[in-house]
Amino acid sequence: MTTLIEAPPSDADGLLPTKKKKSGGGLGQYILIRFLLIFPTIFILVTMVFFLMRITGDPITAAMGGRLPPEQLQQRIHDAGYDRPLPVQYFEYLAQLVTGNFGTTLSDNRQVTEMLATYGSATLELTINALIVALLVGIPFGMIAAHRRDHLPDAVLRVFAILCYATPVFFAGLLLKLTFAVWLGWLPVAGRAKTSSELALTGLQAPTGIYWLDALRSGNMAALGDVMAHAVLPAVALGLLTAGIFLRLVRTNLIGTLGRDYIEAGRSRGVSEFRLVTKHAYKPALIPIITVMGLQIAVMLGGAVLTEKTFEWKGLGFQLANYLTARDFVAVQGIVVLLAVIVAITNFIVDIVAALIDPRVRY
């Protein structure tokens, strides 16, 4: 399932007919509307999470239900305020959010903001790594598929792309782990670094939390190698999910662009085939990747929950799964709000980029 979002071709060789520039007056309004849409998006998500989390019962019972007499249990529920009407709890929560107070986690007594900062960097690192894998796999394979259209490599790569997209990320992760970590022993089983590397990196002054960056900053090449080794399997597991989409997108766009009239016109004018492909066909075919890349952030964040859990990659996704199990309302709400903000802002940026590339989307 690929959406063809084509950007206007480059006109460096004067291949396109001259046309009048359209007025860009709608852009400001467009940006404003898109910006304002961020807030209801987050609000709806926050509301849904708040009420859905409460369907499964209160966290005090979940934690202490087997140990305390009912009276004591009820007292604790009362003390924590979980026996008050839901709308009261909800509006208090919203008021708290507005002041930037995300609260303290119920299950491990952490400031939610501190928790988000700590684990956000790990998830950011994983997402960057996965994006690199997706691009490094998706773009070249897409080019090969387009170049060898309707031949065996194309067929194989199209199947590969479908498999990448259709295979559940945790399943791919388990397969990779079983093959490269357990059977072959080439790569680590789980975690973000060996104990010694983690201790070395944790000891740094104001570490960023992005391990490879911390290792580079400290010049610790041994830790860098170790961190990279730990990054491979999670990055590949998550990256392949998006690589399939990139592959199909590049293939489709490249084939479409190579058949355009201005390419034919270029050929007839004697522009070299290499220049036509790399300058006039290849680059425009890649521009939609930027747009889709933004949209894929949401997919990757969703996939990160399973990938992080599979590989003990202690990021937001990993914590989200744990806090869900513990029915820690406060933590789950905090993480979901942050993820919602990231996705909303990413989509906002993508909308702006898309509007700048193709003025038609503003209308």
Added chain:
Amino acid sequence: MAKNQRALRSAIALAGVSAFALTACTGPSGGGGTSTGGAGGGTITYGTTDKVVTLDPAGSYDAGSFMVMNQIYPFLMNSKPGSAEASPDIAESASFTSPTEYTVKLKPGLKFANGHALTSSDVKFSIDRVVKIADPNGPASLLANLKSVAAKDDSTVVFTLKAANDQVFPSVLGTNTGPIVDEEVFPANKIMSDDEIVKGKPFGGQYTIESYKKNELVSLKANPDYNGLLGKPANDGANIKYYADSNNLKLDVQQGNIDVAGRSLTATDAADLEKDSKVKVHKGPGGELRYIVFNFDTMPFGAKTANADAKKALAVRQAMADIVDRDAIATQVYKGTYLPAFSVVPDGLPGAAQPLKEMYGDGNGKPDLDKAKKAFADAGITGTVNIKLQYNPDHYGKSSGDEYAMIKEQLEKSGLFKVDLQSTEWVTYSKARTADAYPVYQLGWFPDYSDADNYLTPFFIPGNFLKNHYENPAVTDIIKKQLVTADKTEREKSVGDAQTAVAKDLSTLPLLQGAQLMVAGADVKGVEQTLDPSFKTRLGVISK
């Protein structure tokens, strides 16, 4: 054209190679058996799936937090490796100076890792703040018998108790309530964050925390200033590595990435690891108890059923005790990670007995159908008895389903019972069981402190947390007696009497006792020393 195609091919090839550059530049992980367990120089690494709720003793009441606290904080009372008996730790002496006064004298020259002196004022502060904060996740309820604490002088602390001669109180001081914290670091009325605690270095136990990443990695270093019962650690330092998935924990100990894997490997993991020559599986008795609860009102022939008959209800419980094959469950379902339990007090604790072994089944712990049939016949029960048996699939581990499927099979195979087996998610389960919704149901218990009383008082005296409508004044008297009997031999006898009396009534049917399980590299020493009846993980005894 050919040139252009070559260029395109080259570009594609370059990009294709780049796709795997990440892998290529990293090389092997070194996970193939090289120990990275420690930073060298006698550091050991312990892996666990437990979690830390908080390092603040006032805010946690869980195994994961206590495991770390037990390494870093000083306690007035603790127990020697190999024992569960409460003995003075940083205290020079501790005893009842009157029936309601427990007096502790501190050793001289005690100090925290930050250089602050550790005095009786810190002790009073530590205990008072647990009570004052009374955090919902905290251990304040364990101090229910405490009236007040006084710092008589710099080295003397007097605990005044509400009830006299509370023999459990010394043990309570060795639990989550007992870590002594620095009053110059901790706030008196609120929980302190872990990062602030680590910065303040208020440590006075065997170890200090060198670096801390919550529920990821904790690095401990031996504390040269510790002068307590546990002595100098057998290692220079210890790392605690946290896992979410026991499979990863298992693989890491197999590959030598950690030295010891503690809680909680699954039964299958343990069985698998026993075949691996690179690691050794260590087992010891554990404090967890798994059992069936009978609701005396709603069980078959219960007090509020249409055909209420106390004699027949007892016969039902007796017949179940005769039929159930604990050994089969322990070995087939739990692969030896649980042991058969024949008492409400787990084996290994002072005073523990096994009355159910003799009283039910064949007298040797195996089932006996004839005895069950006789129990039915003597009570006048004819035909099969229908039982609604509830278990919980999410709180007591994935294997609960298999455990209770086997119990159903065993009961139905006897021809005496027809079992309607049902499961419910935990939050609903824990509420419904106290609302008389379940006539017969599963529960489990981890001890608050390593004393037989913790398996008696919460279950079998009026107002207990089971709320199963069981009351027996004679049993209540015995339990109350053991609680205040100062003489050790006499107290253990009372504990034994209580177990026998409870076994006769069968208010609960003990099934399994958890085995403590640790898996260590072949070169790791001392693991078995920490698998003692105190159920405390003591990193200080482990070395390599």
